[in-house]
Amino acid sequence: MPVITYREAIKSAMAEEMERDDRVVVMGEDIGLYGGTHLVTDGLLDRFGPKRVMDTPIAEGGFTGAAIGMAMAGMRPIVEMMTWNFSFQAADQIIQNAAKIRYFSGGQASVPLVIRGPNGGGVQLSAQHTHSLEGFYGHFPGLKVVAPATPYDAHGMMIEAIRDPDPVLILEAGALYGTKGDVPEEEYTVPFGKSRIAREGTDITLIGYGRQVNLLLKTAEKLASNEGVDAEVIDLRSIRPFDTETIVDSVKKTNRAVVIEEQWRWFSVASEVAAHLQEHAFDYLDAPVERVSGAEVPAPYARNLEIAAFPGEDDIIDAVNRVLYRRS
Amino acid sequence: MATTRNSKKQRSAAATNGDKPHVPQVSPEQLLELYRKMVLVRYFEEACQTAFRQGKVGGYLHVYIGQEAIATGLLATIQPDDRVITAYRDHAHVLLLGSDPKAVMAELYGKGTGLVKGKGGSMHLFDVEHKFWGGYGIVGGHIPLGVGMAYAQRYLPDNTGITQLYLGDGAIHNGAFHEGANLAGLWGREGLNPCLFVLENNQYGMGTSIERATANTDLISKFDSYAIPRESVDGMDIEAVYEAAVRLTERVRETGSPFALEAMTYRIAPHGAADFLEKYRSKDEVREARKRDPIGLTETKLLDRDIVSEDEITKIRQEYQQLAADAVKFAEESPEPPLEELLTDVYAEPEAVG
Numbered sequence: 001m002p003v004i005t006y007r008e009a010i011k012s013a014m015a016e017e018m019e020r021d022d023r024v025v026v027m028g029e030d031i032g033l034y035g036g037t038h039l040v041t042d043g044l045l046d047r048f049g050p051k052r053v054m055d056t057p058i059a060e061g062g063f064t065g066a067a068i069g070m071a072m073a074g075m076r077p078i079v080e081m082m083t084w085n086f087s088f089q090a091a092d093q094i095i096q097n098a099a100k101i102r103y104f105s106g107g108q109a110s111v112p113l114v115i116r117g118p119n120g121g122g123v124q125l126s127a128q129h130t131h132s133l134e135g136f137y138g139h140f141p142g143l144k145v146v147a148p149a150t151p152y153d154a155h156g157m158m159i160e161a162i163r164d165p166d167p168v169l170i171l172e173a174g175a176l177y178g179t180k181g182d183v184p185e186e187e188y189t190v191p192f193g194k195s196r197i198a199r200e201g202t203d204i205t206l207i208g209y210g211r212q213v214n215l216l217l218k219t220a221e222k223l224a225s226n227e228g229v230d231a232e233v234i235d236l237r238s239i240r241p242f243d244t245e246t247i248v249d250s251v252k253k254t255n256r257a258v259v260i261e262e263q264w265r266w267f268s269v270a271s272e273v274a275a276h277l278q279e280h281a282f283d284y285l286d287a288p289v290e291r292v293s294g295a296e297v298p299a300p301y302a303r304n305l306e307i308a309a310f311p312g313e314d315d316i317i318d319a320v321n322r323v324l325y326r327r328s
Numbered sequence: 329m330a331t332t333r334n335s336k337k338q339r340s341a342a343a344t345n346g347d348k349p350h351v352p353q354v355s356p357e358q359l360l361e362l363y364r365k366m367v368l369v370r371y372f373e374e375a376c377q378t379a380f381r382q383g384k385v386g387g388y389l390h391v392y393i394g395q396e397a398i399a400t401g402l403l404a405t406i407q408p409d410d411r412v413i414t415a416y417r418d419h420a421h422v423l424l425l426g427s428d429p430k431a432v433m434a435e436l437y438g439k440g441t442g443l444v445k446g447k448g449g450s451m452h453l454f455d456v457e458h459k460f461w462g463g464y465g466i467v468g469g470h471i472p473l474g475v476g477m478a479y480a481q482r483y484l485p486d487n488t489g490i491t492q493l494y495l496g497d498g499a500i501h502n503g504a505f506h507e508g509a510n511l512a513g514l515w516g517r518e519g520l521n522p523c524l525f526v527l528e529n530n531q532y533g534m535g536t537s538i539e540r541a542t543a544n545t546d547l548i549s550k551f552d553s554y555a556i557p558r559e560s561v562d563g564m565d566i567e568a569v570y571e572a573a574v575r576l577t578e579r580v581r582e583t584g585s586p587f588a589l590e591a592m593t594y595r596i597a598p599h600g601a602a603d604f605l606e607k608y609r610s611k612d613e614v615r616e617a618r619k620r621d622p623i624g625l626t627e628t629k630l631l632d633r634d635i636v637s638e639d640e641i642t643k644i645r646q647e648y649q650q651l652a653a654d655a656v657k658f659a660e661e662s663p664e665p666p667l668e669e670l671l672t673d674v675y676a677e678p679e680a681v682g
Binding site for chain 1: 445508674
């Protein structure tokens with residue numbers, strides 16, 4: 001099986017679908033000539049030409065809205081947000097139009113639109129360029145929100161998203177573009193609404209998504225070797241639709257859970273996961289569900305402050321120990 | 329229906345007072361047909377207002393009274409692949425494209441027989457079979473959508489359609505307008521944007537007059553920034569609107585490039601049906617505007633040219649009064665949407681909710 005980067009996995013998915021379906025186009029800021037600021041679209045302009053790979057002005061609301069119109073009119077546009085931070089400029093289009101048109105048209109119109117781009121922080125981009133928006137966009141009915149952590153999932157979810165009849169937001173783990181993994185050559189998709197068990201274990205369930213999955217896997221190995229704790233790691237992958245079953249089944253086995261996220265805790269994905277667990281697995285829980293989240297501050301610039309603002313290995317181990325009643 | 333019409337005596341006086349003789353390019357049959365459509369819209373809108381005041385229509389209600397000539401003239405040119413999109417003052421557009429007035433009224437009543445099954449109401453009418461693509465409640469927000477639809481009309485094979493994109497004067501100050509118009513101009517340069525912008529300039533963005541909203545009050549000139557050619561027309565004169573519509577839709581269809589038409593008009597009705605105080609404009613101003621009521625002006629033409637008699641006018645009015653009454657009756661007697669409808673149409677597949 002070929003080993004390719006997360007970046008190449010997304011690009012090859014888009015290219016395959018563009019080959020298969022003329023209705024698919026890509027648009028965004030500097031995605032053509034420049035090749036994309038993260039090089040995810042590099043080479044597509046040469047292959048598919050400017051009618052299908054469109055460089056846009058720096059006007060997220062305008063081009064996202066235009067993509068919604070294209071989708072309603074029978075095209076299959078993929079919008080690149082250079083980073084999700086800029087999507088606030090397009091939030092009116094995404095929330096007020098894309099998410100709601102099927103409903104308020106009484107099912108007459110659909111918006112088969114994909115919006116993708118890097119999400120999350122970790123590279124000192126400070127306050128305005130560091131957001132994790134799963135909770136924000138996951139709040140709105142009508143949107144589908146996914147956050148793949150591996151090249152395999154990034155490729156399969158991208159194809160699934162392009163073929164989906166509804167708007168799909170792919171919150172890519174920007175920090176993982178260069179990471180490598182197996183991606184089969186034959187066509188496959190990864191369905192939405194299904195989490196992935198990234199590591200099987202029996203003592204505690206660690207739940208996360210995006211780049212935190214790698215952190216959880218690393219921490220789980222440490223817990224196994226240093227603390228004798230066998231942790232199960234669940235990669236949520238799909239924020240909306242949400243897979244309650246997999247986390248509930250896991251907690252029925254381990255009786256304990258820690259949820260980790262880079263975003264702010266208030267009204268967040270981790271809070272939602274904790275609520276689902278107490279609703280559906282209350283009798284199986286031996287301890288309250290712990291949330292490990294980002295600090296409640298706008299993202300700082302200084303490297304040490306930034307590291308302190310996001311969950312790290314020690315934060316996870318502390319939470320695990322609290323949930324296991326081992327030390328405070 | 330309260331319209332103002334000059335007496336025959338006043339009309340002949342005006343005709344001999346050195347007014348430029350008007351050479352009609354609209355045939356008598358066409359003019360009569362356009363008139364009938366405007367009357368349809370007027371009585372429908374009056375019935376909506378009544379129902380709103382009776383508490384039978386909820387939410388917001390924005391009627392088209394005074395502006396009928398614009399959509400009537402423009403939508404008379406519609407072709408098979410065309411698309412139409414507008415904001416929330418949308419009843420006229422959907423009726424003129426051929427939607428069943430009963431289904432439109434039932435939508436306003438929030439009934440299951442409504443045009444969008446009671447899910448959108450007055451601001452979100454949709455009838456894609458009749459080329460009407462909404463119906464949007466956020467000022468300016470629909471403009472980029474229309475530009476994208478126009479792109480699709482030249483991107484997708486074998487499509488000769490154009491998009492008629494309606495916006496009010498209030499929307500022109502919004503960023504969505506500028507971003508959308510910029511893309512239209514850009515893509516239109518390659519023949520990839522057959523979009524006819526129709527600026528319905530009724531001179532007020534809600535209660536804020538143009539001069540209180542912008543220092544450049546020549547609103548249509550804002551299209552110059554995006555290299556979109558433009559012109560203005562008397563939006564109260566159905567013949568002038570229709571003539572511009574025929575010419576400009578042809579141009580946009582042939583070039584694949586956008587054009588902007590400003591139709592000068594006046595919203596005789598309040599902004600919304602709940603806007604009854606109207607502190608932002610004087611009664612005299614409204615009274616003055618009524619003298620140029622597009623329906624009254626058209627009746628004058630029809631009578632002057634002996635196309636119809638007063639009796640025939642009365643009959644036409646009665647016909648559409650009845651049609652509006654029938655729509656109200658249908659809406660009142662229709663059942664509410666079944667509760668199962670609450671959770672459908674969120675996604676294509678019914679099960680994906682959380």
